[in-house]
Amino acid sequence: MTSRSPRATARPSSEGRAVARTQTLLPGKDGIGTVRRTTLPGGLRIVTETLPSVRSATFGIWAHVGSRDETPALNGATHYLEHLLFKGTHKRSALDISAAIDAVGGEMNAFTAKEYTCYYARVLDTDLPLAIDVVCDMLTGSLVLDEDVDAERGVILEEIAMTEDDPGDVVHELFAQTMFGDTPLGRPVLGTVDTVNALTRSQIARFYKKHYDPTHLVVAAAGNVDHATVVRQVRRAFEKAGALTRTDAVPVAPRDGRRTLRAAGRVELLNRRTEQAHVVLGMPGLARTDERRWALGVLNTALGGGMSSRLFQEVREKRGLAYSVYSYTSGFADCGLFGVYAGCRPGQVHDVLKISRDELHKVASDGLTDEEIRRAVGQLSGSTVLGLEDTGALMNRIGKSELCWGNQMSVDDMLTRIAAVTPDEVREVARDVLEQRPSLAVIGPLKDKQADRLQQAVS
DSSP: OOOOOOEEEEEOOTTSOOOEEEEEEEOOBTTBTEEEEEEOTTSOEEEEEEOTTOSEEEEEEEESOOGGGOOGGGTTHHHHHHHHTTSBBSSOBHHHHHHHHHTTTOEEEEEEOSSOEEEEEEEEGGGHHHHHHHHHHHHHHBOOOHHHHHHHHHHHHHHHHHHHTOHHHHHHHHHHHHHHOSSTTTSOTTOOHHHHHHOOHHHHHHHHHHHOOGGGEEEEEEESOOHHHHHHHHHHHHHHTTOSOOSOOOOOOOOOGGGGOOOSSOEEEEEOOOSSEEEEEEEEOOOTTOTTHHHHHHHHHHHHSSTTSHHIIIIIITTOOOSEEEEEEEEOSSOEEEEEEEEEOGGGHHHHHHHHHHHHHHHHHHOOOHHHHHHHHHHHHHHHHHTTSSHHHHHHHHHHHHHHTSSOOOHHHHHHHHHTOOHHHHHHHHHHHHTSOOEEEEEESOOHHHHHHHHHHTO
16 A cells, blocks of 8 residues: 655643654645544554544544454454443443443444454544543443453354354355364354353453553544544543553564465355355455555456446346355455355356356456456446545544555545556456466255265366
8 A cells, every 4th residue: 555755743742741743644635634643652543534524523443453363262352352342441331331422323333353343433523522532431441340241242142143144144254264264364253152152251351451552553533523632632531541551562463364375176065954055256365465456456346346247247137147246355464365256046056156167267368358447447436435425434444544554545546546457457467366276165055966066166
C-alpha cells in the first residue's frame, strides 16, 4: 500500500507529560476528508478522518490480535474475550454499557477476524465524547469475572450452533481447514464446542493482558470529528485507567502462513442432509501487501464478482445450475486464498465444478477480454466508492489501514491504482493464481461413490 508523505508536528505538553507526535497523512480538500494520526508516548496510535458535512461519528478501537494468534488450546479465546469486554468494567455494568449508547440512539458492536479485533460505536457527533468514554472504558477496564465467563460461554455455544446451521458459512471454514489444516489460519474464529467449554477465566484474562497493550491498539474515528479533541479525550480515558503505557507487552507474532498451506488437490467432504450442496473450489491467493492485489481484484470482479461475470453467466444465467455463485479473495499478512463458491442441487455438483474449472482454465490460459477488464475496473471502482458512504465504513478503512499497512491511501489514489491495471497484469496474475491445482470443500447429502468423482475434479 502506498501513501502520501505525512506532515509531522510534535507538541510539547504544558503539563509536563511526554510528547505526542501528530502527522497529517492525507490533507483532504478544504479540510474535508483530512486524515491525521497522533502517536502517544506509550505507542497508542489515534487516526481520524474529518467530514464536517455529516452529523454522525463512528469511533472504534482495533486490536492487533485475532484467532491466528491462538494456540490450539486457546482456539476461540479472542472471540470469547470480545464478548466479555461488553460484560462490565470498574465503572459500568453490562447494562450501563448498552444503556448509555441506546439512550442516544447509537449503535455499538464488535467483530473478531483471523488477524484483528474491532470494537466500535456509531453516534451523533454531539455524543462522540460518550462513545469514546464507553469504548475506551471497555477496552482498558474490563473485569473478566468468573460469573461472566460462565454466563457468556452459553451464548458463544449458541453462536457456534447458529453458524453450524448455515452450511453456506460452514463450507468456507471447511475450505480454510482444507487449505491450512490444523493451524491457526485453518481453525474457526469462534473456536469449537470443545475448546470453548475448556477455556477458563484465567486463560482469557492472561490473553487480555498479553494482547491488549497500547502498542497493539489503533484508535480510529471518522465523521464530524475534531482530531485534537479526539486525541485529548482518548488520552484522558487511557490515563485514568492506567493503560497508556505498559511494560508487559509481547511483540505481535511473526506471520508466515505460506508454510502452513497444504498440498494442492485436497478434498474435504462434510456429509449433511441439506437441500443444497455447498461448494468452494480454490487455491492459494495473494497476501494483502502484494502489489498484484489490484490486478487480482479486477480479475476476481470479472470472473465472479457480479451479474455480468463469467461464472454468474455460465453457471446461473445460461444453465440455471445455481442461485448463488461467485468468486472471492481473502488476503492475510503473508498469504491469501482465492475461491469460487456455489450452492446447487446435490446432483449438479459435478456439472458446476466442471464449468467452474473450465472457466478458471480459460482465463488462466487466454486471459480476459479488454471489454471484461474495462467493465471490471468500472465495477470495482464504483463499489469501492459506494462502500465508503457512511462514517462506519470510513472508520473501518482508516483503522484497518493503520493496523495492517501502517499508512493511508486516499480514495482518489485507490481509484487511480485500479484504473491503472493493465490487461497484461491481469493475465499475469491469472496465470500465477489460477493455474495452480485447486482444492475443494463440499457440504451436502453426498453419497460414498461421489467422493472419488470429487477427488477427480481437482486432479
